[in-house]
Amino acid sequence: MRIQEHPILHFKPGKKVSFIFEGKKMEGYLDEPIAAALVAAGIKVLSYSRKLKRPRGFFCAIGNCSSCLMKVNGIPNVRTCITRLEEGMIIERQC
Amino acid sequence: MKEYDIIVVGGGPAGLAAATTAAKCNANILLVDDGLQLGGQLIKQTHKFFGSTEQFAGIRGIDIAHNFIDEISHLSNIEILTQSTATGFFEDGVLTILEGYNGNRLSKVKPRRLIIATGASENMLSFINNDLPGVYGAGAVQTLMNVYGVIPGRAVLMVGAGNIGLIVSYQLLQAGIEVKAIVEALPCIGGYWVHASKIRRLGIPIYTRCTLKEVKGKEEVESVTICNIDDKFNFIPGSERELSVDTICLAVGLSPLAELLWQAGCEMAYIPELCGYVAKRDENMKTSLDHIYIAGDVAGIEEASSAMVEGQIAGLNAAASLGLYHEKYRELNLAFHRQLLQLRHNEVSESITRGIKKATL
Numbered sequence: 001m002r003i004q005e006h007p008i009l010h011f012k013p014g015k016k017v018s019f020i021f022e023g024k025k026m027e028g029y030l031d032e033p034i035a036a037a038l039v040a041a042g043i044k045v046l047s048y049s050r051k052l053k054r055p056r057g058f059f060c061a062i063g064n065c066s067s068c069l070m071k072v073n074g075i076p077n078v079r080t081c082i083t084r085l086e087e088g089m090i091i092e093r094q095c
Numbered sequence: 096m097k098e099y100d101i102i103v104v105g106g107g108p109a110g111l112a113a114a115t116t117a118a119k120c121n122a123n124i125l126l127v128d129d130g131l132q133l134g135g136q137l138i139k140q141t142h143k144f145f146g147s148t149e150q151f152a153g154i155r156g157i158d159i160a161h162n163f164i165d166e167i168s169h170l171s172n173i174e175i176l177t178q179s180t181a182t183g184f185f186e187d188g189v190l191t192i193l194e195g196y197n198g199n200r201l202s203k204v205k206p207r208r209l210i211i212a213t214g215a216s217e218n219m220l221s222f223i224n225n226d227l228p229g230v231y232g233a234g235a236v237q238t239l240m241n242v243y244g245v246i247p248g249r250a251v252l253m254v255g256a257g258n259i260g261l262i263v264s265y266q267l268l269q270a271g272i273e274v275k276a277i278v279e280a281l282p283c284i285g286g287y288w289v290h291a292s293k294i295r296r297l298g299i300p301i302y303t304r305c306t307l308k309e310v311k312g313k314e315e316v317e318s319v320t321i322c323n324i325d326d327k328f329n330f331i332p333g334s335e336r337e338l339s340v341d342t343i344c345l346a347v348g349l350s351p352l353a354e355l356l357w358q359a360g361c362e363m364a365y366i367p368e369l370c371g372y373v374a375k376r377d378e379n380m381k382t383s384l385d386h387i388y389i390a391g392d393v394a395g396i397e398e399a400s401s402a403m404v405e406g407q408i409a410g411l412n413a414a415a416s417l418g419l420y421h422e423k424y425r426e427l428n429l430a431f432h433r434q435l436l437q438l439r440h441n442e443v444s445e446s447i448t449r450g451i452k453k454a455t456l
């Protein structure tokens with residue numbers, strides 16, 4: 001979900017791009033953080049913890065907490081809150 | 096290996112002020128920040144600042160950031176590296192930086208002076224299921240909605256009625272998101288009354304001596320149980336209430352982000368008034384190590400105005416220690432110190448002043 005109207009801010013999103021999340025095609029905006037595009041698309045669970053397989057979501061947004069680590073284009077442990085979205089990215093949950 | 100007169104780590108208000116000031120002393124500078132854009136906390140602040148300085152009160156944080164970024168782009172002796180994390184500073188004077196796609200590129204640089212302005216990290220709270228998706232730090236909620244226009248959730252419980260909790264609640268309402276309630280463990284509201292009354296007028300309840308006990312949900316937050324607490328912060332049985340929310344926003348304070356300073360071997364001290372461990376420093380922001388300076392929230396949680404002035408002091412003096420004296424060094428240094436005193440000359444700042452006294456070498 002995205003903010004449609006705001007009393008102070010005017011959002012000027014980048015170009016629309018598509019990406020693949022867990023095999024499904026989705027859309028977001030170029031250069032926004034991957035994790036923001038996922039939240040906007042209604043995806044809250046970004047990964048599962050290694051041992052207990054507990055769901056993990058967006059938490060700090062500044063690359064500090066590791067809660068948003070995902071596999072991006074085959075590379076694991078990408079901090080998706082501070083990595084920009086690009087056309088055609090393949091994004092997967094890691095566990 | 097590339098060498099610089101000064102490397103500034105952190106591009107929030109403190110780091111930006113340090114870099115621009117040092118640049119005006121003709122130092123060559125590298126500014127490193129791990130965010131997607133410069134500005135630190137400022138880029139998410141859409142409210143008019145409560146800053147006490149004549150310069151910044153009444154301006155939105157986001158505009159202060161843009162002015163800075165504009166100024167910096169005109170200074171040819173500052174190199175900027177964003178999306179890059181400084182990870183360590185070693186005995187041989189080398190600073191390591193992780194760059195590139197998920198930090199898979201390690202680079203090494205050598206500063207003659209280092210200014211650490213890494214800001215703060217948000218505090219966590221212990222409660223059942225505090226790791227479920229939908230539990231956010233207040234900063235993350237702000238980033239999502241104010242920087243990227245993304246709605247974090249539909250119905251929010253705000254935890255903490257300090258300035259950050261109150262301001263972010265108001266910003267949530269501006270974005271059209273429902274705030275069910277604000278809970279505050281202390282007996283009174285910590286933030287300014289102007290903010291609290293704005294929230295109250297909009298019909299959002301603020302419960303004091305109340306906290307959250309448990310979050311429920313399978314894959315994500317579905318509801319929350321809040322509960323009153325007594326003087327000793329114990330839950331009062333029977334006072335539980337359940338609220339249907341999909342988002343918990345934690346605004347329970349910040350701690351200085353001081354890992355680099357620990358690792359570099361600066362003398363550290365736990366100072367409650369400054370919200371955690373900070374590096375001890377002299378009045379010109381120099382730590383116990385001659386080549387490392389600090390500024391901003393990493394030196395003690397305060398506010399953007401004082402972070403900027405500390406940055407100016409650190410930048411001016413780090414440059415001076417290399418023989419790069421600003422033509423008006425003495426006047427400027429005096430003026431900056433006077434400004435800090437002025438900023439801290441109020442009731443709220445009394446404990447900060449006490450903390451700084453303890454942290455001074």
Ligand SMILES: Cc1cc2nc3c(=O)[nH]c(=O)nc-3n(C[C@H](O)[C@H](O)[C@H](O)COP(=O)(O)OP(=O)(O)OC[C@H]3O[C@@H](n4cnc5c(N)ncnc54)[C@H](O)[C@@H]3O)c2cc1C
Binds near residue numbers: 140
């Ligand atoms: C909701 C809210 C409202 C506020 N309202 C006001 C107000 O009205 N008035 C006011 O004066 N203040 C206000 N503040 C406080 C103010 O924003 C902060 O005090 C100020 O931003 C601190 O500046 P800083 O430069 O020290 O840190 P920050 O702004 O946190 O910047 C630190 C930067 O360093 C980067 N960084 C950290 N570690 C590394 C590393 N290892 N490598 C590279 N980069 C790194 C971070 O990504 C960040 O960009 C508010 C804060 C919040 C959260």
Ligand code: FES
Binds near residue numbers: 062064066068080
């Ligand atoms: S959300 Fe904390 S590291 Fe990305």
